[in-house]
Amino acid sequence: MSKWKEKIMDNKQINELAASLREYSIACRRKIHRFAEIAAHEVKTSAFIQQEIQALGLPYEKVSTTGLMAILDTGRPGPHIALRCDIDALPFPEEPNNLMRPKVCVSDDPNTCHACGHDAHSAILLSTMKALVSQKDQLNGSIYFCFEEGEEFGTGYQGMLDALAKRPVDVCYGMHMLASLETGTVNIEAGPRMASTFEMQMKILGKSGHSSRPDLAHNAVFCAANIVTNLGSVWINAFPSGEALPLGITTIQGGGVYNAFPEHAFINGTVRYYNEELGKKAEETIRKVAVNTADMYDCSVEFTDEFYHMGEGPLVNDLHYSTLAYNRIKQILPEGAMVHCPPWIATESFGFYCKKYPAVFAFIGIKNDELGSGADHHNAFFDVDENALDIGIKSALGFVDAVQKEKQ
Amino acid sequence: MSKWKEKIMDNKQINELAASLREYSIACRRKIHRFAEIAAHEVKTSAFIQQEIQALGLPYEKVSTTGLMAILDTGRPGPHIALRCDIDALPFPEEPNNLMRPKVCVSDDPNTCHACGHDAHSAILLSTMKALVSQKDQLNGSIYFCFEEGEEFGTGYQGMLDALAKRPVDVCYGMHMLASLETGTVNIEAGPRMASTFEMQMKILGKSGHSSRPDLAHNAVFCAANIVTNLGSVWINAFPSGEALPLGITTIQGGGVYNAFPEHAFINGTVRYYNEELGKKAEETIRKVAVNTADMYDCSVEFTDEFYHMGEGPLVNDLHYSTLAYNRIKQILPEGAMVHCPPWIATESFGFYCKKYPAVFAFIGIKNDELGSGADHHNAFFDVDENALDIGIKSALGFVDAVQKEKQ
Numbered sequence: 001m002s003k004w005k006e007k008i009m010d011n012k013q014i015n016e017l018a019a020s021l022r023e024y025s026i027a028c029r030r031k032i033h034r035f036a037e038i039a040a041h042e043v044k045t046s047a048f049i050q051q052e053i054q055a056l057g058l059p060y061e062k063v064s065t066t067g068l069m070a071i072l073d074t075g076r077p078g079p080h081i082a083l084r085c086d087i088d089a090l091p092f093p094e095e096p097n098n099l100m101r102p103k104v105c106v107s108d109d110p111n112t113c114h115a116c117g118h119d120a121h122s123a124i125l126l127s128t129m130k131a132l133v134s135q136k137d138q139l140n141g142s143i144y145f146c147f148e149e150g151e152e153f154g155t156g157y158q159g160m161l162d163a164l165a166k167r168p169v170d171v172c173y174g175m176h177m178l179a180s181l182e183t184g185t186v187n188i189e190a191g192p193r194m195a196s197t198f199e200m201q202m203k204i205l206g207k208s209g210h211s212s213r214p215d216l217a218h219n220a221v222f223c224a225a226n227i228v229t230n231l232g233s234v235w236i237n238a239f240p241s242g243e244a245l246p247l248g249i250t251t252i253q254g255g256g257v258y259n260a261f262p263e264h265a266f267i268n269g270t271v272r273y274y275n276e277e278l279g280k281k282a283e284e285t286i287r288k289v290a291v292n293t294a295d296m297y298d299c300s301v302e303f304t305d306e307f308y309h310m311g312e313g314p315l316v317n318d319l320h321y322s323t324l325a326y327n328r329i330k331q332i333l334p335e336g337a338m339v340h341c342p343p344w345i346a347t348e349s350f351g352f353y354c355k356k357y358p359a360v361f362a363f364i365g366i367k368n369d370e371l372g373s374g375a376d377h378h379n380a381f382f383d384v385d386e387n388a389l390d391i392g393i394k395s396a397l398g399f400v401d402a403v404q405k406e407k408q
Numbered sequence: 409m410s411k412w413k414e415k416i417m418d419n420k421q422i423n424e425l426a427a428s429l430r431e432y433s434i435a436c437r438r439k440i441h442r443f444a445e446i447a448a449h450e451v452k453t454s455a456f457i458q459q460e461i462q463a464l465g466l467p468y469e470k471v472s473t474t475g476l477m478a479i480l481d482t483g484r485p486g487p488h489i490a491l492r493c494d495i496d497a498l499p500f501p502e503e504p505n506n507l508m509r510p511k512v513c514v515s516d517d518p519n520t521c522h523a524c525g526h527d528a529h530s531a532i533l534l535s536t537m538k539a540l541v542s543q544k545d546q547l548n549g550s551i552y553f554c555f556e557e558g559e560e561f562g563t564g565y566q567g568m569l570d571a572l573a574k575r576p577v578d579v580c581y582g583m584h585m586l587a588s589l590e591t592g593t594v595n596i597e598a599g600p601r602m603a604s605t606f607e608m609q610m611k612i613l614g615k616s617g618h619s620s621r622p623d624l625a626h627n628a629v630f631c632a633a634n635i636v637t638n639l640g641s642v643w644i645n646a647f648p649s650g651e652a653l654p655l656g657i658t659t660i661q662g663g664g665v666y667n668a669f670p671e672h673a674f675i676n677g678t679v680r681y682y683n684e685e686l687g688k689k690a691e692e693t694i695r696k697v698a699v700n701t702a703d704m705y706d707c708s709v710e711f712t713d714e715f716y717h718m719g720e721g722p723l724v725n726d727l728h729y730s731t732l733a734y735n736r737i738k739q740i741l742p743e744g745a746m747v748h749c750p751p752w753i754a755t756e757s758f759g760f761y762c763k764k765y766p767a768v769f770a771f772i773g774i775k776n777d778e779l780g781s782g783a784d785h786h787n788a789f790f791d792v793d794e795n796a797l798d799i800g801i802k803s804a805l806g807f808v809d810a811v812q813k814e815k816q
């Protein structure tokens with residue numbers, strides 16, 4: 001095993017590396033943007049990434065269906081860092097314009113599009129990989145470049161975690177473009193940064209009957225309505241004020257004949273949470289309220305399996321590594337680049353990585369009023385300001401550098 | 409104008425008349441049962457009734473589409489009595505069996521059936537007409553035989569009321585088979601005997617949004633649920649305990665996507681009432697609760713025209729004429745035949761007659777466990793015990809006789 005390398009990247013070097021990769025990163029992003037392939041079907045995207053890995057001479061393995069992990073092993077002792085991105089698109093048509101003007105490129109597939117920024121994530125990780133391979137002789141330990149397929153539908157994370165489990169891993173790093181943050185800014189904060197979610201699906205079993213005699217029926221409609229309102233009442237008493245725990249009851253369905261009570265009614269919705277314990281308590285609370293309310297109406301309630309799916313867990317940034325990353329990236333980027341932002345209440349399969357490893361997830365700003373980027377994620381007008389690719393590369397390099405320096 | 413006739417029917421005469429009409433009434437009932445034609449389409453039924461009227465030599469007029477009114481004018485002064493029945497069937501297939509055995513006859517039309525007893529009502533009125541024509545010389549005043557089409561769908565009552573409006577009318581009499589009463593029994597009581605109803609239909613207008621941010625949406629689902637439960641709370645405080653005013657909320661519909669709030673939700677249902685004033689207050693209460701609850705959620709609410717339809721008004725038996733009928737029919741039927749029963753919370757277009765004229769509505773028992781009759785109205789197993797036809801004829805004759813005697 002070779003000796004530990006003393007010389008690590010300085011700010012100038014990182015800025016130069018990123019600048020030299022500007023064209024490459026934009027080309028990668030546009031290529032993947034045009035492919036726009038959905039979960040487990042990222043065939044062209046995966047082939048392109050594989051080709052880039054091969055061009056760098058890195059060993060790699062295929063993960064799940066279309067995921068890939070490339071390994072940069074310096075042969076020297078040192079930290080084992082996983083850098084992860086997602087590569088899948090969304091199953092709806094893209095608007096050719098963003099909020100202001102025509103987009104610089106649009107999906108080749110009229111039914112899919114990269115409306116969440118995974119094209120940019122992939123381009124940043126490909127560029128970061130290229131940069132780090134070029135600096136291989138200055139690095140220690142190993143770096144895993146994780147191209148996760150199917151983030152949107154959850155098809156790729158387990159394979160990637162299994163692939164990582166075969167190797168030593170000290171820390172994971174991921175990133176997400178964030179439409180609400182200005183281009184040029186980066187957010188890295190310790191604590192919960194993205195939510196976890198579970199879906200509730202319940203069926204209320206009543207007894208049908210004529211509307212003139214509610215007493216002879218067990219009215220599932222009234223029961224369902226009361227489950228909803230009781231949830232509202234219990235909710236504000238069951239959980240600490242100030243904890244984000246949105247009760248999103250999106251569907252209530254029962255009946256259809258004007259003068260007859262139905263046999264069944266249905267309630268659907270989601271709960272999001274940043275705190276695993278509260279998420280579990282929320283599920284128990286829903287059960288308790290539903291079962292007891294149903295009993296009040298001589299109804300009963302069934303929960304579907306979906307209810308049990310507790311999601312990926314909240315995405316919680318590690319305090320130590322977040323601080324380390326924040327401090328290092330702050331030195332690299334212009335003053336004022338590191339900003340605060342509230343947690344994003346969307347969910348991310350990177351939450352699974354956070355459950356298992358110390359991890360850092362960076363939000364990279366892409367909002368640019370002049371260019372017209374800033375439409376929300378999963379919106380057909382969503383667009384990436386490509387100037388953010390440079391920031392994303394510098395942030396990833398800064399993170400790797402910080403961890404490497406710490407482990408010296 | 410001839411002189412007032414002194415001789416009116418005695419009990420023996422009425423019993424003999426009814427006995428002589430037994431076969432005729434059964435034949436009429438079976439014929440009409442087989443026709444089983446729905447509202448405004450009672451073509452064969454109407455032609456048959458017309459033929460029977462013509463055979464008796466009575467003047468008549470066609471009313472609405474298929475309704476008929478025959479007039480027995482004695483030419484003498486005296487009471488003007490309207491005897492009314494309904495003639496339409498229901499739009500669903502008949503079960504060939506009743507609760508015990510094969511029915512004595514079933515509908516010729518596989519998609520319609522007389523599952524409410526209107527075939528029996530028609531047979532009773534045809535037989536009563538035949539009996540009274542045979543006693544014409546003993547009678548005073550005039551009798552209108554009203555065969556109302558389309559009671560179930562409300563297509564025939566207005567035409568019949570218009571036809572009656574052209575003539576003097578002192579009192580109306582109607583009848584309904586009642587599946588919950590034993591054959592041989594009759595119920596005539598003063599006060600509310602059948603309900604009125606209105607249908608409520610409301611649309612809650614909210615604002616859609618993602619389930620993670622209820623605060624950015626106006627959740628029509630939660631609002632609709634709360635309108636329902638608030639109605640329950642307000643209801644028990646707004647109305648006198650003991651008044652039948654069933655709040656039948658049969659439908660609640662909103663949403664469908666697990667993680668998105670819908671724009672709209674819908675609530676449907678009925679309210680039945682025996683007291684016109686409370687019916688109006690119930691409508692106002694629903695409006696008030698819905699509008700205020702919607703405002704609490706930054707939603708608004710729209711009511712469809714259906715909401716305004718206040719129905720036929722409760723069917724309220726006149727105190728004087730009900731007592732008169734009760735006393736007279738009690739003398740004719742065997743001891744114990746006149747029974748009490750609670751109001752029937754179904755609705756009847758005869759309620760419109762009660763609004764305009766003093767009126768009496770008799771319930772005629774048809775439940776017979778041995779024969780298998782007793783299935784509920786509008787149920788495919790519903791069957792009439794034909795022994796009740798005799799009771800129905802005697803009751804109608806008794807009513808006419810009582811009014812005639814009173815007006816002497």
